[in-house]
Amino acid sequence: MSERKASLAHRLYTGDLSYDFVGKRKQWYIVSAVIVAICLAAIGLRGLNLSIDFTGGSEFTVPTQVTSTTVDDYRNAVQDESGLPELGEVKVNSVGDNQVRIQVRALGAEEINQMTSFLAERAGVANEEVTNNLIGPNWGQQITQQGLIALVVFLSLVALMIAIYFRNWKMSAAALIALLHDLVLTIGVYAILQFAFTPATLIGVLTILGYSLYDTVVVFDKVRDNTTDITKQSRTLATASNLAINQVLVRSINTTIIGVLPVAALLAAGVFILGTGPLKDLGLAMFVGMIAGAYSSLFLAAPMFVQMREREPEIIAHNKRVAKRGTKKEQPVAAASTLPATAGAPLLSTTDAPPVDAA
Numbered sequence: 242m243s244e245r246k247a248s249l250a251h252r253l254y255t256g257d258l259s260y261d262f263v264g265k266r267k268q269w270y271i272v273s274a275v276i277v278a279i280c281l282a283a284i285g286l287r288g289l290n291l292s293i294d295f296t297g298g299s300e301f302t303v304p305t306q307v308t309s310t311t312v313d314d315y316r317n318a319v320q321d322e323s324g325l326p327e328l329g330e331v332k333v334n335s336v337g338d339n340q341v342r343i344q345v346r347a348l349g350a351e352e353i354n355q356m357t358s359f360l361a362e363r364a365g366v367a368n369e370e371v372t373n374n375l376i377g378p379n380w381g382q383q384i385t386q387q388g389l390i391a392l393v394v395f396l397s398l399v400a401l402m403i404a405i406y407f408r409n410w411k412m413s414a415a416a417l418i419a420l421l422h423d424l425v426l427t428i429g430v431y432a433i434l435q436f437a438f439t440p441a442t443l444i445g446v447l448t449i450l451g452y453s454l455y456d457t458v459v460v461f462d463k464v465r466d467n468t469t470d471i472t473k474q475s476r477t478l479a480t481a482s483n484l485a486i487n488q489v490l491v492r493s494i495n496t497t498i499i500g501v502l503p504v505a506a507l508l509a510a511g512v513f514i515l516g517t518g519p520l521k522d523l524g525l526a527m528f529v530g531m532i533a534g535a536y537s538s539l540f541l542a543a544p545m546f547v548q549m550r551e552r553e554p555e556i557i558a559h560n561k562r563v564a565k566r567g568t569k570k571e572q573p574v575a576a577a578s579t580l581p582a583t584a585g586a587p588l589l590s591t592t593d594a595p596p597v598d599a600a
Contacts, residue, residue: 266540280429289428301373415541453530454534467481
């Protein structure tokens with residue numbers, strides 16, 4: 242195959258073109274550490290914008306014709322004109338074209354009646370047409386508890402599955418670190434942007450961990466193929482693993498793009514068209530998580546696995562042997578002989594000597 246006709250995937254697969262993922266792992270560790278530190282700082286300082294499902298509160302649904310200003314008008318009216326003190330953060334979103342949902346702190350019985358009357362009067366409808374729902378904080382605690390249980394079970398099963406499938410606990414450790422990286426990054430983005438963290442968000446977070454795991458397993462499967470009986474090969478563990486990452490690079494990128502495009506469409510619809518709702522909450526978690534998962538599989542998981550294995554005595558000895566053989570091959574070949582310093586021209590043999598005059 243000619244150089245012109247060779248595709249990018251083929252050149253990466255054969256090693257004609259490659260990026261040193263393993264050799265430059267320290268710089269990616271630094272980049273990831275900075276990103277994780279920013280996300281943790283955002284979570285600690287700004288906190289998550291927990292929805293009413295987690296914090297508890299009162300929810301009202303008002304039948305009204307929705308326009309471009311309806312959401313802002315109702316938010317300002319509830320904050321400034323309802324007459325109820327300390328409502329906290331007032332969340333308003335439209336439900337279709339003929340309803341508005343208002344969420345405030347948990348209200349007492351008298352406060353609910355007052356808010357219902359106020360909203361009915363503003364919308365020009367009877368009080369009975371304004372529905373309300375009281376969500377207690379226990380519901381949010383149950384959702385949080387079940388979500389944490391699901392996360393722990395998922396991570397435990399992931400570690401067990403990878404350890405059994407690849408027969409290497411170091412791959413499990415590297416995969417779990419990559420998954421935790423994706424988890425912190427995704428939640429950190431919610432803290433930075435202050436998007437509402439809802440049950441839909443929790444579902445999205447658990448879903449993207451599956452996508453991240455898929456990318457990691459694909460990379461590790463190729464790494465295992467390339468590093469089987471590595472001590473009998475003439476290349477180091479890092480070289481063989483780096484080739485494996487490059488061989489699945491195009492596949493990983495294509496898979497991520499194909500998965501991210503529809504998720505980006507959902508996110509755009511939730512942000513720019515609906516303004517709020519489960520599409521927005523679910524879309525952001527999956528969008529950020531899928532990109533983070535592809536990144537961590539290539540730049541973190543495989544390099545961390547290589548770094549852990551390079552501490553094994555067997556691998557250390559093998560790498561030294563490979564380096565020693567490479568040094569011998571690079572030594573220049575010594576000259577067979579040297580000429581005297583006074584020689585100004587090539588030496589002549591007796592057959593090349595000029596004839597002697599007999600006279």
